[in-house]
Amino acid sequence: MEAFCFKAVRTVSEAIDLMKGRPPGEVALMAGGTDLLIRERQKLVAFRVLVSLRSIPELSKIRVEGERGMTIGAAATLDEVASHPHVKNRYPILSQAARSVASPQIRHKATIGGNLCLASRCWFYNRSPFWRAEYPRCRKASGGDQCYVLPKSRKGCFALQSGDTVGPLVALQAKVKLVSERGERLLNVEDFFLGDGIEFLDLGPDEMLTEVILPRPPAAGVFVKFRPQNNLDFATFTLSVIPPRNGSGSKIVVGSVASRPLRARKAETLLDQREVGADVIAQQAAEELPLISFVRGSVEFKRRAIEAKLEEILKAFVSPPSRED
């Protein structure tokens, strides 16, 4: 028997109509499908209707709004985002992040909306059903009470936010447009993530992400994706840094280390002031982040690696403090 029905819709309102009045989870929206179809096969999601969004022409459009910024349709592929001339020139950290995802094959299908909504991941959850069946049930995969990331924790889920474009979008202060039958709302990308591995997105079961809105581009920025090898794997962490403009507005965003992207706010203040060296700011950032131990790296490893990478990046923006000796 077929697992689900496939519906290719032509408009956003058609997609929203299909979600109307159905129990949560019965209808799944699919853009590229490179995350969703794997989870369907791993029996982590079960839906009865699959709505394909790539057939909505409006949803893949990338528009430049003059000096004010740009809007990217949620179903624009990562390849389209990465190679768009305006993204490349004015928002290079977003272009680099999109380009750093997996392989060309994946980037030809995977979309920016899908990368934002990419299910949070952990080393236990993203395994085959046979493998998972051998262990007591985890909180996310099967509503049990076990957590294999933090075994001593009493509640919560620590699966990681893993979309590579999330960090740059937070640093760029992008917003997402969410549409449902009730209307539209705009949300900062930063607030789109709730911080828990299970309920990790502020996205209702009847809501659909339609657009990513980028404000005026910053003067500069750096993106780094750190992974053990230059392979297809998810990041151990990503760093997105925007230097201050007239003494404010710095951003230091660390992605893929928690259920939401993390900002090193104290370190950002130090970067705004530009009174201390890159090493001090990097150390501050590494210390203030609430990191957890994971299969992709222990807390100690990640602290040291983040500090070292960040120092390298910050050297370009902070002149070394004058020595007083």
Add this chain to the structure above:
Amino acid sequence: MSTFLNFWVNGEPIELLVRDDETLLDVLRNRLMLTGTKRGCGEGQCGHCTVILNGKSVNSCLTLALEAQGGQVLTIEGLSEGERLHPIQQAYVEAGAVQCGYCAPGMILSIYSLLQENPCPDEKEIKEGIKGVMCRCTGYYKVIEAVKRVSAVEK
């Protein structure tokens, strides 16, 4: 549910009834008997199922057949013209890039897609272009050599 799928495969119009949850890989291999496209991991990591859909390389294991509705699919069977090999295949033979051969269809179509986007890639770009296909004989350098050969000929 089943739905009629109308699409072009290697230039030929095809109409067939497919299950809604059937992947493009399964339709190509099991219905159209185009077994040149290989199944590896089934999770988009190994790239052995790579085909060209509407001009872009994709993992056919992560593509539902119905996503190809009205589209153009190119598989490894459609690359040569009869006995005449495609220049990428010819370069592959000359460089000795085939070992066990299992990754070759996906690898060759990845190169096809790479050269469409960038006809003269440098070594770094070649490595990025073939990143989506794993060769467990680990014969990557001969593959890179083949790409250099064919892009040099095209220059």
